[in-house]
Amino acid sequence: MINTKLSVAIHILTLIATNPHDPVTSESIAKSVNTNPVVIRRLSGQLKQAGLISSQAGKPGFTLLKAPGQITILTVYQALQTKGDLFLIHPDPNPNCWVGKNIQSVLETTYKRAQDALEQELAQQTLANIIKQLTSH
Amino acid sequence: MINTKLSVAIHILTLIATNPHDPVTSESIAKSVNTNPVVIRRLSGQLKQAGLISSQAGKPGFTLLKAPGQITILTVYQALQTKGDLFLIHPDPNPNCWVGKNIQSVLETTYKRAQDALEQELAQQTLANIIKQLTSH
DNA sequence: CGATATGTAACTAAAATAGTTACATATGAA
DNA sequence: TTCATATGTAACTATTTTAGTTACATATCG
Numbered sequence: 001m002i003n004t005k006l007s008v009a010i011h012i013l014t015l016i017a018t019n020p021h022d023p024v025t026s027e028s029i030a031k032s033v034n035t036n037p038v039v040i041r042r043l044s045g046q047l048k049q050a051g052l053i054s055s056q057a058g059k060p061g062f063t064l065l066k067a068p069g070q071i072t073i074l075t076v077y078q079a080l081q082t083k084g085d086l087f088l089i090h091p092d093p094n095p096n097c098w099v100g101k102n103i104q105s106v107l108e109t110t111y112k113r114a115q116d117a118l119e120q121e122l123a124q125q126t127l128a129n130i131i132k133q134l135t136s137h
Numbered sequence: 138m139i140n141t142k143l144s145v146a147i148h149i150l151t152l153i154a155t156n157p158h159d160p161v162t163s164e165s166i167a168k169s170v171n172t173n174p175v176v177i178r179r180l181s182g183q184l185k186q187a188g189l190i191s192s193q194a195g196k197p198g199f200t201l202l203k204a205p206g207q208i209t210i211l212t213v214y215q216a217l218q219t220k221g222d223l224f225l226i227h228p229d230p231n232p233n234c235w236v237g238k239n240i241q242s243v244l245e246t247t248y249k250r251a252q253d254a255l256e257q258e259l260a261q262q263t264l265a266n267i268i269k270q271l272t273s274h
Numbered sequence: 275c276g277a278t279a280t281g282t283a284a285c286t287a288a289a290a291t292a293g294t295t296a297c298a299t300a301t302g303a304a
Numbered sequence: 305t306t307c308a309t310a311t312g313t314a315a316c317t318a319t320t321t322t323a324g325t326t327a328c329a330t331a332t333c334g
Contacts, residue, residue, distance in 0.1 A: 038324075178311065
């Protein structure tokens with residue numbers, strides 16, 4: 001299961017993108033997300049490292065570094081990803097068993113296809129897309 | 138992240154499918170998976186409830202109820218699923234904020250597409266497929 | 275210089291994950 | 305009919321993940 005970090009990250013980027021003038025601080029974002037400002041700053045740190053936003057200690061607010069149409073949800077997803085695998089495989093099946101010995105590598109292939117399909121779809125959707133849907137609400 | 142249950146369930150079904158004659162017990166499966174028999178029995182219970190296998194208390198072994206070619210990985214995945222959502226959305230964004238108020242429903246749509254893409258791919262792959270790949274190793 | 279914000283480390287609480295012990299119940303061979 | 309053996313489950317524990325919080329160092333700018 002994919003945790004709420006992606007949702008919060010998209011929430012953060014949306015607020016920054018739709019408020020290019022007044023500074024959107026971790027404090028104000030936290031109020032909108034309804035969480036602690038540190039949670040926001042931890043995520044903004046990852047988004048910053050991925051080159052999606054910029055910020056400076058002491059200076060309030062964040063700046064979007066790419067156009068919303070250029071930021072795909074896959075990019076955001078990958079910015080938060082530590083280990084790339086969506087599916088977990090049981091770690092030590094019995095190597096003396098015919099199935100146990102080979103199941104892991106077969107599952108890897110199976111899972112890779114599924115994950116590719118997921119990521120391909122996430123690559124189709126952009127921040128601009130999200131914002132557009134939000135405005136039509 | 139999707140936990141190891143799906144991997145273990147596929148492992149279970151593979152062992153049952155490839156040993157139609159001698160009884161494959163939770164004990165022997167556990168040895169191949171390298172885990173506790175109770176872990177296997179818990180999963181077999183869910184596979185049983187999904188109509189994929191049958192068993193009787195006291196009688197050793199499990200029986201596959203469908204041809205391996207008719208069992209898709211999606212079916213197995215869904216047999217183990219308690220709540221259907223792959224992505225989690227942060228639960229209570231601020232309803233007084235324009236973004237906070239609508240972000241959840243927009244993310245739902247976004248995530249649904251991604252999950253659909255994943256599931257469509259999982260539906261393409263069957264137990265027969267897995268077994269075939271295993272034998273060619 | 276001081277109010278305010280970002281950047282992080284460290285800690286806590288809650289939930290998910292996986293494994294284990296214990297035991298009730300059904301089967302089938304001796 | 306009895307007993308070894310297997311499935312079916314409940315209950316408990318340990319580990320890891322997830323999310324939130326406190327505390328504080330550091331940078332900005334009026």
